Amino acid sequence: DVKVTQSSRYLVKRTGEKVFLECVQDMDHENMFWYRQDPGLGLRLIYFSYDVKMKEKGDIPEGYSVSREKKERFSLILESASTNQTSMYLCASSLIAYEQYFGPGTRLTVT
Amino acid sequence: KQEVTQIPAALSVPEGENLVLNCSFTDSAIYNLQWFRQDPGKGLTSLLLIQSSQREQTSGRLNASLDKSSGRSTLYIAASQPGDSATYLCAVRGSNYQLIWGAGTKLIIKP
Numbered sequence: 001d002v003k004v005t006q007s008s009r010y011l012v013k014r015t016g017e018k019v020f021l022e023c024v025q026d027m028d029h030e031n032m033f034w035y036r037q038d039p040g041l042g043l044r045l046i047y048f049s050y051d052v053k054m055k056e057k058g059d060i061p062e063g064y065s066v067s068r069e070k071k072e073r074f075s076l077i078l079e080s081a082s083t084n085q086t087s088m089y090l091c092a093s094s095l096i097a098y099e100q101y102f103g104p105g106t107r108l109t110v111t
Numbered sequence: 112k113q114e115v116t117q118i119p120a121a122l123s124v125p126e127g128e129n130l131v132l133n134c135s136f137t138d139s140a141i142y143n144l145q146w147f148r149q150d151p152g153k154g155l156t157s158l159l160l161i162q163s164s165q166r167e168q169t170s171g172r173l174n175a176s177l178d179k180s181s182g183r184s185t186l187y188i189a190a191s192q193p194g195d196s197a198t199y200l201c202a203v204r205g206s207n208y209q210l211i212w213g214a215g216t217k218l219i220i221k222p
Binding site (some may be wrong): 004031033042043045048050056058088090092096098099100101102103104105107 | 143145152153154155156157160200202205208209210212213214215
């Protein structure tokens with residue numbers, strides 16, 4: 001079975017802190033994705049990566065950056081956390097053109 | 112621009128009923144369509160993936176159909192159970208790596 005893991009299920013950070021969310025997949029997938037999910041807004045794509053060191057902006061990249069140094073790991077970085085970045089963050093991976101598999105999510109609260 | 116709509120937003124039915132969830136999309140030029148399930152506070156679980164060349168996919172009590180020409184997909188759940196209670200999301204993939212998401216249907220199966 002495909003396994004996508006995320007470093008934390010729950011995280012509480014203060015405004016202005018630098019936050020790292022990590023995602024690891026064990027199926028040698030080329031593509032990895034970071035989404036955020038908010039009530040009433042659904043899933044929105046922040047960034048995705050189609051290969052090591054390659055990244056593309058999604059719909060809402062502002063305030064975020066990403067890093068993919070190894071194929072299995074995709075990190076989302078909040079350079080200076082703000083309260084409007086309080087959300088559920090979901091990581092996913094896939095082979096090209098195939099189904100996406102999701103991690104359990106990280107619920108981030110910024111106070 | 113592709114838009115994905117799921118109607119109804121919420122559905123409550125007695126246990127044992129067969130039911131249909133709907134997903135419509137505005138641009139028929141899709142690569143595939145995927146149905147997901149999400150339990151409260153959790154990540155997404157992939158249920159079924161239908162490639163653009165396929166008409167339907169089945170997994171256990173679930174059957175998903177795809178009609179590209181009319182921009183519609185349905186998820187049929189047979190003999191519903193309380194454990195089927197969840198939010199069901201559909202997403203379509205176009206010519207890039209991104210999925211376009213519906214807002215979901217929240218399903219409640221009453222014992």
